[in-house]
Amino acid sequence: MRNAAALLLVLLPWVLPLRAAAAGNGSCAPSCGNLTVQYPFGFSAGCKIQLGCDQGGNGTAWLGAKRELGLVVSNVTARALFLTLRPDCSRRLSSSVNELFTDNYAPGPQNTLVMSSCNNTAARGHNCTVQPAPLLDSSSHCFPGAKAENFSCVQPPLVPPSGNRFLNRTEIVALGSECAGLVSAASFLETPAPAPALVLCVMELEWWMLGPCHCSSQASCTNVTTPTTGQQAFRCECLEGFEGDGFVNGTGCRRVSSAAPNTKCNPSKNLAGDCGKTIQIALLVAGIVFGALVTAVTCAVYQLLKRRSASIRTKRSTKRLLSEASCPVPFYSYREIDRATDGFSDAKRLGTGAYGTVYAGRLADGRLVAVKRIRPRDNAGLECVMNEVKLVSCVCHRNLVRLLGCCIEQGHQILVYEFMPNGTLAQHLQRERGPAAMPWTVRLRIAAETAKAIAYLHSEVDPPIYHRDIKSSNILLDGEYNSKVADFGLSRLGKAALGESSSHISTAPQGTPGYVDPQYHQNFHLSDRSDVYSFGVVLVEVITAMKAVDLNRPPSEVNLAQLAVDRIGKGRVDDIVDPYLDPHRDAWTLSSIHKVAELAFRCLAFHSEMRPSMAEVADELDQVQRSGWAPSADDAAFMSKSSSICSSAASARGTDRSWGAARSRTERERAAVNASVVQETASKGAADSPVSVQERWFSDRSSPSSNSLLGNRSVH
Structure with missing residues (x-):
């Protein structure tokens, strides 16, 4: 009943004019053939002014x-x-x-x-x-x-x-x-x-109509005196913006949607201002506009349905890929991520990569996170993200960045990681971040931790994981400068250990120029030694603080790997060492730099079988690190300045850890090593090292005792 009443209210404004028209016309027929006349004219006995009509043929009125x-x-x-x-x-x-x-x-x-x-x-x-x-x-x-x-x-x-x-x-x-x-x-x-x-x-x-004016309130009245009898008469005409006959007893006047100019036109097709042509043109224009609107609406609906269908397919594909992950991945709502990043504010943006942008955020529980937002409708980026989720969802190592969860709502693909307040190793090596240049001991420790993380992926995960994109910009640093290997978008699962001949997989080369294994690039054979080559480039970066590819260098030195192989092979390591490191400041620094250079030289061998495994690389770096002296005053100054920069991030996590406390044991071990042990180790390695040239590494100037007397060089 309520629905019927509501329908009646809706139809009432349309029904009343029709009833009024019917009441005004009574039984009067307003049409004859193609001619329709207004009140008071008509073609039947019930009309006020009756006209004749011949309904035969097209209908003629007389x-x-x-x-x-x-x-x-x-x-x-x-x-x-x-x-x-x-x-x-x-x-x-x-x-x-x-x-x-x-x-x-x-x-x-x-x-x-x-x-x-x-x-x-x-x-x-x-x-x-x-x-x-x-x-x-x-x-x-x-x-x-x-x-x-x-x-x-x-x-x-x-x-x-x-x-x-x-x-x-x-x-x-x-x-x-x-x-x-x-x-x-x-x-x-x-x-x-x-x-x-x-x-x-x-x-x-x-x-005219006989009598006094009797027009609608929206009509004007014209008084007329009849020419034959002199009687009072009148005519009604609707005002501009209204249409109808204007008579109270007729249809009256009703407002039109858009008032057209009150133009006059001639009823004959032989004169300018022909009414028929104006109507035809108006109808033509209206038809064109209506057709354009229908076309536009149809296209808009089609695009909307197409996008919605693509979004549904992407969401289903994403859920299917996530279901293939070895461990369940926590989901975050888009609202929570949007709130954590202040609506993905530019002030929160950390950087932009090949497949999206990374933002800093703070979750509702106070945790600082890094949010990677994949560009919309980037299928390649989505594939890499899902690949990363599948591979690292259950991988756990202290030097691998931890995936906290993801979000796939409203057509967005978002990954949430633990936040790394100290940026990347590349930023520090290129002096783009940090209060000062990074000391050698910190660089060596980061390299050793990175090697352990990659060795874990190769040796302790079944099937093994080949990273395929090892580079200094993918090595993140937490508040204490611990290494965190990130970005597994290009990673691939390797084959189980079936012997050396089956230790590779065939796939198209991918990676970053300057880091890609040349043998992998040549024969499409990806193996664990491909990551070893990339890590060798990182070791050279650690020693030289140069970019892997730099077009500003001479043509023969654009590729850092080729430059390093040439200089190290000729025993000219000092030519490429970062001047800040001052390798001659003490015996251990010089020895450790040359040992790491030798290790990098072996990692950069063209033939993969000539390269060491990542486990061997990690062991050698650990030995070099353990044989060292205690951190110098420069190291302490670097860490103290860095800790002050990261204090806000550390306080947000509710921790109060310091570099000295975390590394006290290592410092004591380094302090326990005396100069004679270092001298003996260095002398033994010099004979077999491909980068040693006689024994010019050590001199009175670089020995521990003389160095302590002469004092270290100033550090810039």
């Missing part, structure tokens, strides 16, 4: 009771009724006058009559400039042999001024004694053009 007079109705406007009078010599003037002058309409002053069989007195008695010849050229209704001089143009006098002007009926009746017939007529119509238009074979009758 004026009066005598159809044979040929007074054809062509149009009815709010002011006038237009007749079409084809030239006809048999149309009697006296009979026509009775039909043209009634209580509801009469010819206006703009009409000119064309008479037949008039004497010269009548023809000369009335000023008229219209020649009857054009009316007769195409007419076959006049008697044979009719000539132009047999016809006269007559403009009867007007009714004395009384507010309205009409042709004088009495004078026209008097013309009947001088002229036999009403052949045709012409009418002057005012148009927007500079000069009025002459319409041939047309007569214009002004019409």
Whole structure:
């Protein structure tokens, strides 16, 4: 019942005008063929002003009771009724006058009559400039042999001024004694053009309703005095912005959506301002606009459905890939991630990679996290992300970055990692981050920890994982400068240990220029030794602080790996050592740098079987690290400055750990090593090392005792 009432309220504004129209018209038929007239006209007995109608054929409307007079109705406007009078010599003037002058309409002053069989007195008695010849050229209704001089143009006098002007009926009746017939007529119509238009074979009758004004409130009323009886009459016309007949007893006036200018147009197709053409053009424009809107809406809906379908497919694919992960991956809501990064604010942006952007964020529980947001509709990026999730979801090592969870809502692909406040190793080596250059002991420790993490992936995970993108920018540093290997997007699962001949997989080379194993690039064979080569480049970066590829260097030195192999092979390690390290400051520094250079030289061997395994690399770096001296004052200064920078991040995690406390045991071990042990170790390694040239590594200047006397060089 409520639904029916609501429907009635909705339809009421549409039903009431229809009922009003029906009530106003009663049983009046408003149409005859293609012609539709407004109140008070109609074509049935119930109409206020009845017109004749021939429903046969296209339907012809006529004026009066005598159809044979040929007074054809062509149009009815709010002011006038237009007749079409084809030239006809048999149309009697006296009979026509009775039909043209009634209580509801009469010819206006703009009409000119064309008479037949008039004497010269009548023809000369009335000023008229219209020649009857054009009316007769195409007419076959006049008697044979009719000539132009047999016809006269007559403009009867007007009714004395009384507010309205009409042709004088009495004078026209008097013309009947001088002229036999009403052949045709012409009418002057005012148009927007500079000069009025002459319409041939047309007569214009002004019409009215008897009585005082009785118009709608949205209509104007025109008072009329009838020309024959002098009675009071009126006409109604809707105001601009409204449409209808304007009569209270008719349909009244209703507002239109957009009020068009109140332009006047001629009912004849032979004149400028043709109403029909204007309507046709308006309909054409409206059709074009409507078609364009329909097309635009259709395209928009199609694109929306296409995007939605793609989003659904991506989400299903993502969930399927996540289900293949060896361990469940926690999910975060998009709202939580958006809030943690302040709506992915630019102020939170840490950097942009190949497949997306990384932001810093703080979860609701206070944890600092790194948020990797994959670019929308980046299928390659999504594949790499899902590959990373599958591989590292259950891998756990203190030197591997930890994946905390992901988010795949609303078409977004987001990974959440633990936050690394000290950036990347590459940033520190290139002096892009940190208060000072990184000391050698810190670099060596980071290299050793990184080697252990990669060795873990190769040896302790089954099946093994080949990283394929080992580089200094993928080695992250936490608040205590511990190494964290990241970015497993290009990683691949290796084969189980089936012997040396089956220790590789065939796949297209991928990675970063300057780090890619040349043998892998050549024969598409990926193995654990491919990561060894990449790590060898990292070791050279640690020693030299140079970029892996630098176009600003001479052409022969653009590739750091080639440069290092050349210099180390010739025993010229000192040529490429980072000047900040000052290798001659003490014996251990010089010895350890050369040992690491020798290890890097072996890692960079072209043939993979000549390279050591990552486990061997990790062991050698650990031995070099353990044989060292205690950290110098430079190391302590570097760590103290760095810890002050990261204090805000550390306090957010609620920890109070210091570099000295975490490394006290290592310092004590280093302090326990004396100069003689270092000298013995260095001398033993010099004989077998491919980078040793005699024994010029050690001198009185670089020995521990003399070094302590001379003092260390200043560090810049």
